[in-house]
Amino acid sequence: MKSSNLACTGLLLALCVTSAGARPIPTQQPTPGQARDAGAPKTESVPPLAFGVSGLTADNLPKVKESLAALESQVFVCPGCKAEGALAGSCSACKVALEPRTVKLLKTAEPSVENASIRITPDAGRTVRYSDLERTLRQHLVQIDSSKFPVAGTAQLVVRGATDADVSPLEEALLQAKLFDEVEGVYEPATGEIRLAVRAGKTPPPLSKVEAVLEGTGIAPRFADVLWAPRPLKS
Ligand SMILES: [Zn+2]
Secondary structure, eight states: OOOHHHHHHHHHHHHHHHHHHTOOOOOSSSOTTOOOOSSSOOBOOOOOEEEEEESOOTTTHHHHHHHHHTOEEEEEEOTTTOOEESSSOBOTTTOSBOEEEEEEOEEEEEEETTTTEEEEEEOTTOOEEHHHHHHHHHTTTOEEOGGGOBOOSEEEEEEESOOGGGHHHHHHHHHHTTOOSEEEEEEETTTTEEEEEEEOOSSOOBHHHHHHHHHHTTSOTEEEEEEEOOOBOOO
């Protein structure tokens, strides 16, 4: 029988490897060449995330807050109409190449020593990656407690080192464990990743449980990341 501590360690190792490589993870939305209109945002913001940590003290709190506030992500902007996309491509309206631009990731970051927790509010249109949070906090010797990190809302679980044939068993394992209301996996040959789009119900599962279920299948040795991407608004 596998203890949850072991499972956590496995996850942290996987994240370490991921962070060290510093490989940008392409997001699924929006697709290349489909930049958003500048005027009216067509995506929802990622909802605030709150999670438990260890190692947060009155001493490192200011630095932790500063580092989280300084987190950046890259977007691609049309020089003409200022439409913005998450991936390189061209503006469908102006037919010109989108230009890369670095933008702030979070609107707010509120660490609390008293509650041993951190609450973040992503800026509109930004994609949040667990690995970015984990790496940033680790610089200040703060560890995310994966048993107190709810995989809330609509997220994508990223699994590396698996194949197309592993998609169904992974989906099945998550559904049988009843961790999420919806699970849909896609294998991306270009990156060798499986992306499992999940939607949590009223009680989102902690990351440690998700990791334990994926590890339990024996086919997901590299559960690598979780990301929350803004979803297109229904028109
Ligand atoms: Zn344009």
